[in-house]
Amino acid sequence: MSRLLVRSFAVSVDGFSAGPDQDLEHPLGVRGEELMEWFFHTRTWRAMHGEAGGDTGVDDEIAARGMQGFGAWILGRNMFGPVRGPWPDESWKGWWGDEPPYHVPTFVLTHHARRPVMMKGGTEFRFVTEGIHAALEQARAVAGDRDIRLGGGVSTIRQFLQTGLIDEMHLAIRPVLLGRGESLFQGLDLRGLGYECAEHRAGERAMHVWLRKRPR
């Protein structure tokens, strides 16, 4: 069965995975882009945006692995966009332009129904109103043997962690302080939920750790 994986999810030293006050100009919240600095410099990121060059190395190798081989993605609504409440129309199609980087069916959690949106390059946004278990079931149905990536944001990942549905979570710990924002860990007992830190590796601009369910 395909696994549910978190990849390339960044967290600051003080435990924030997004800055405060997300809006159109700050998709990751204020100063949230500092979390992604390890990614922006990689060859993988640049290639995703049609640019040449970029750093190779540990960060790049890990970034590349995080984009490959997935049969479906799941995103929280706030990661999909800044629109809150009922969809006023169908004009918002994500932060990523005509050709999003997913290239597979991508399930967006929302309380408000909406028709699927087919994008260039194979990404199809499908909107799930029945909650995280339904989203995972629908993702599994299309993913086949391939794994499913849970993209974020913070609140979505916390919901999935609380149910223990995530098989493995790769975090990029960034040497920055955000001070305020969305805390990834606050109030979660990850050890009690069955997770352990199974692996770690130093990158150029982040420390990478892999959290896994402990063998029972």
Place this chain on the structure above:
Amino acid sequence: MSRLLVRSFAVSVDGFSAGPDQDLEHPLGVRGEELMEWFFHTRTWRAMHGEAGGDTGVDDEIAARGMQGFGAWILGRNMFGPVRGPWPDESWKGWWGDEPPYHVPTFVLTHHARRPVMMKGGTEFRFVTEGIHAALEQARAVAGDRDIRLGGGVSTIRQFLQTGLIDEMHLAIRPVLLGRGESLFQGLDLRGLGYECAEHRAGERAMHVWLRKRPR
């Protein structure tokens, strides 16, 4: 003037710098010793305990620097020992045996007065009942040009951070999950308090970061 420094203070991926339920058998709380694993293996740690061998490398180099050149230390009472409330007698003299690793005057914060205790090797425990500013003032008076190390624990460091009195804080981020315990960051806006992450370095068993006051 001497600086107030935190050195070699460990924190888990999920933000805890001590486990829960500190007692005589668990000076760092339950599973808190996992935080110190980066230190236990070093040549520096072993030499402090009269043993030969141990790893050299980045962790060891940083561990060694954290023990050298201080003119005074400041410790919170819970770091000094498990006794709570008024001192029942003068028998408790710290976790460290006859010859503690400080070798200089070491100021212990407490609400309950007690006479100084002279230990082997130059450590003198002096008990300060007038709060953190008084402790820092007394430490500066004896430290001369040398820096002062704030040893911990978590609650003491948080108090000093909130006043902005710490000039630099070195953290060893350990790739472990504690799940529960004493959170170092929760509810603190370190960025708002004027700190930034100024430096980072990958060790063998930890990612080291240095937080500093931003230039005004």
